[in-house]
Amino acid sequence: MFKINENYLKLPGSYLFSTIGKKVAAYSSANPDKSIIRLGIGDVTQPLAPAIIEALHKAVDEMGKKETFHGYAPDLGYEFLRNAIVKGDYESRGADIKADEIFVSDGAKCDSSNIQEIFGSDNKIAVCDPVYPVYVDSNVMAGRTGEYNKETETWSKVIYMPCTKENNFTPELPKETPDMIYLCYPNNPTGSTITKDELQKWVDYANKVGAVIIYDAAYEAYISEDNVPHTIYECEGARTCAIELRSFSKNAGFTGVRLGFTVIPKELKCGEVSLHAMWARRHGTKYNGAPYIVQRAGEAVYSEAGEQQLKEQVAYYMNNAKTIREGLISAGYEAFGGINAPYVWLKTPDKMTSWEFFDYLLEQANIVGTPGSGFGPSGEGYFRLTGFGSHEATVEAMERIKRL
Amino acid sequence: MFKINENYLKLPGSYLFSTIGKKVAAYSSANPDKSIIRLGIGDVTQPLAPAIIEALHKAVDEMGKKETFHGYAPDLGYEFLRNAIVKGDYESRGADIKADEIFVSDGAKCDSSNIQEIFGSDNKIAVCDPVYPVYVDSNVMAGRTGEYNKETETWSKVIYMPCTKENNFTPELPKETPDMIYLCYPNNPTGSTITKDELQKWVDYANKVGAVIIYDAAYEAYISEDNVPHTIYECEGARTCAIELRSFSKNAGFTGVRLGFTVIPKELKCGEVSLHAMWARRHGTKYNGAPYIVQRAGEAVYSEAGEQQLKEQVAYYMNNAKTIREGLISAGYEAFGGINAPYVWLKTPDKMTSWEFFDYLLEQANIVGTPGSGFGPSGEGYFRLTGFGSHEATVEAMERIKRL
Incomplete structure (x- = not known):
């Protein structure tokens, strides 16, 4: 009888993004009138450049x-x-x-x-x-x-x-x-x-x-x-x-x-x-x-054309990251990153766990991010937001956070 | 000090296609007037279908x-x-x-x-x-x-x-x-x-x-x-x-x-x-x-369009395979395959080894194929030709083999 690679069985379940998906779906279905902004994604959203x-x-x-x-x-x-x-x-x-x-x-x-x-x-x-x-x-x-x-x-x-x-x-x-x-x-x-x-x-x-x-x-x-x-x-x-x-x-x-x-x-x-x-x-x-x-x-x-167009594309995402970083700081958060990377990493307030803050942000501001604990134990108490959304949604998200 | 995956060191050199390349290059350079037909390739040559x-x-x-x-x-x-x-x-x-x-x-x-x-x-x-x-x-x-x-x-x-x-x-x-x-x-x-x-x-x-x-x-x-x-x-x-x-x-x-x-x-x-x-x-x-x-x-x-166009493309290669198979048989070779596959597998004549036949075919008919021994010990004494060339070259190759 053939044997499997037993190392695979040691892997804990990979539940981070599926848990996020389930929580968001449950919230959406219970609150169909709420408009949810997704700043958890690591995927790009701008179309390919003309070149x-x-x-x-x-x-x-x-x-x-x-x-x-x-x-x-x-x-x-x-x-x-x-x-x-x-x-x-x-x-x-x-x-x-x-x-x-x-x-x-x-x-x-x-x-x-x-x-x-x-x-x-x-x-x-x-x-x-x-x-x-x-x-x-x-x-x-x-x-x-x-x-x-x-x-x-x-x-x-x-x-x-x-x-x-x-x-x-x-x-x-x-x-x-x-x-x-x-x-x-x-x-x-x-x-x-x-x-x-x-x-x-x-x-x-x-x-x-x-x-x-x-x-x-x-x-x-x-x-x-x-x-x-x-x-x-x-x-x-x-x-x-x-x-x-x-x-x-x-x-x-x-x-x-x-x-x-x-x-x-x-x-x-x-x-x-x-x-x-x-x-x-x-x-x-x-x-x-x-x-x-x-x-x-x-x-x-x-x-030449490609480099110019892509510089603009990166600037678009980095402008979002700056919006997030500065929005968070002006709302009283401790925020890191967002200067040399499209990711902003924030310290959760009031000793909330990463998942507690996820729920809080989803329910109170209808914003989806990624719990830092999903990236490792030292990520506990942190939270990731990304600059890969649209600028309009990013600005709106920061307005909501400031209103909290 | 980091260690490597020692299993890689057990691999014998992968010399089949590089040896073929070297032999063909040497022959070409010594005989610049000869037109060489390559029927050793497993790569396709027809452009992508319009669909x-x-x-x-x-x-x-x-x-x-x-x-x-x-x-x-x-x-x-x-x-x-x-x-x-x-x-x-x-x-x-x-x-x-x-x-x-x-x-x-x-x-x-x-x-x-x-x-x-x-x-x-x-x-x-x-x-x-x-x-x-x-x-x-x-x-x-x-x-x-x-x-x-x-x-x-x-x-x-x-x-x-x-x-x-x-x-x-x-x-x-x-x-x-x-x-x-x-x-x-x-x-x-x-x-x-x-x-x-x-x-x-x-x-x-x-x-x-x-x-x-x-x-x-x-x-x-x-x-x-x-x-x-x-x-x-x-x-x-x-x-x-x-x-x-x-x-x-x-x-x-x-x-x-x-x-x-x-x-x-x-x-x-x-x-x-x-x-x-x-x-x-x-x-x-x-x-x-x-x-x-x-x-x-x-x-x-x-x-629908894709299926029709690709049927024609496969038929083109299979017509080449048929040309090779029938050409070899009429030239007195034992030839196999070429009916349900684009590959024709022939028994080398006169107990030649696969590489001896490679040299013979290159030098006497200016045709490149693949020695069967390159695919394993039981491939010794066999030789592979493929239907992936152009039809004109395939027909010409078989004329050359018949004239040997």
Whole structure:
């Protein structure tokens, strides 16, 4: 009789968004006259920019003609896209990354969950707390996290690095030495970020202890302040310790288009074994490339018109984030983030739990957000609102909160 | 210090297509006047059908407007596509599959390599020999295959089921009981297929011994004969033992568009644990959906215009396969397949090895094919030609072979 992967059975239920959905549905059905504003979503709402639409149409036309049809894509992705990435994301930041160190994929979620596969099952991971759940869950499935403690909501073999207002949402170097360190800046869910000097400390630490940093820079486009690194390869020594994950979802609205990439520098090795070669083998064996038309759309992101249009799109969401942040502060809340990230992270008032505040906000202001405890134990007592809604709804939501 | 997944180091080099590339390049450069015909490829060459192009343009336009923009897709894929699949691929064959048993993905390669992840690492797999290398390699990476024997080119913990002309390329039930059985019909690389009665024997066997069948039906559209099953769910009892993998790559030319799906019936269980629920958890945690525009293109495959146009496209490739098969036979070769599959599998003449025949065909007829030994030890002495080239080139290739 075949056996299943027992690690899957250890996973606690993934109830955060389904519980939110159920609570909202129940409230709506009991209060059909109330207009609900959803600021809990991490999904974009603005349409694709004209330069992207144009590139997609052009590529579709190419696929309809024998002379310009494209079948299987090259393993690493098309050179036109990888060259555009190098120029737009790395050379422009003074970071030394070559086109053949870039692996084009269908998004950062797949890459961030698959990357652990090239590591041994006895590696110890370190994550921020709160954290994007995919990092931990993918390691649970691979049997790397030990046992789950329902009381503390933590895994016995995971090193948690609390990020709270007390440490300005920047974790300290862990006391126990990890093998794999997941970092995400600008951060989901806290909306915080890290300075170049602080990130340099992590790079130095990883090189010293022989850890690998898996650096998720999906929200890089939202950075507005100086001295905040756009890529970990701005730091010296990152080429020997860091893998970077990038996405087109939030900078170009590709959540429903699907495109991302992973960077693995050729110097990143375990003894003689190159992680670049391992990931290339995985990519070649278990993946078959992002669609040609989508890779052309990705190229358009770096065109002059594309860059201009997407700057406006990001500014639209960041204006929402600013509206939320400033609205909350003027209403007496402690609010964080929203300056270099589309997320605003607020401290719940009057020692309410995250879920108590969820109910309060839904019932008293008809606003939906995301309870911070859903991202990890140190998220308890916090709450996430996002800038991805429409501006009108965002303004209205802040008016309601001020009236509470 | 972080550790790597040591299983990757066990993988022998993947040199088949790179060796072919090098040999062809060397020959071309030494003989610049020769016109080389490539019949080794598994990639399609015809442009996307007009109905697909139209659907893509329409969906691209939707993505450019706020009212019709689509962000993250539903976890299982859009209902419009899953409903079209149920109607077009299952109801029409009398197979009882529901829309919520279908998981839309970006292709059968990803699914066929990822599906092993929900099974325990101590399961024993059985594969046909020769075989599509991804089934074995993905299990090697997961540490399920034991040690590699360079002499026999086999893994100690894999059950190989030889498929040769002696058994009409249909494997016998294995002597040693497997936990997971990979079957691919119509078959790549042998171009053979299986009757419904024969497949029923495998379903009965799997249910009896408690094995799961991973059934790759990527070439289903090429079936031309009656009594050949288009889906394993035409067999009684398949809902309790079989997972089916499907692709849009070969029936609709989507190798560069990327779309596929996996079917897991809800009755398929290990004890109380539903494989459907496990795959749903994996899909939700480690995947983020196929692009909206691509799912709309998939829907168009099942439209009246789409079905008609794709029937013609498949007929074009199958006419090539027929030309190859009949050309080889009239030139005195033993040739197999090419009736229910785009692949023709030939026995090399004069006891030549697969690679000797590769060199012979390249040098004497300037034709590139794929050595059968590249697909497994029982492929030695065989050679694969494909119907995916242009008709003119295919006819010319057969003229050259007849003149040898």
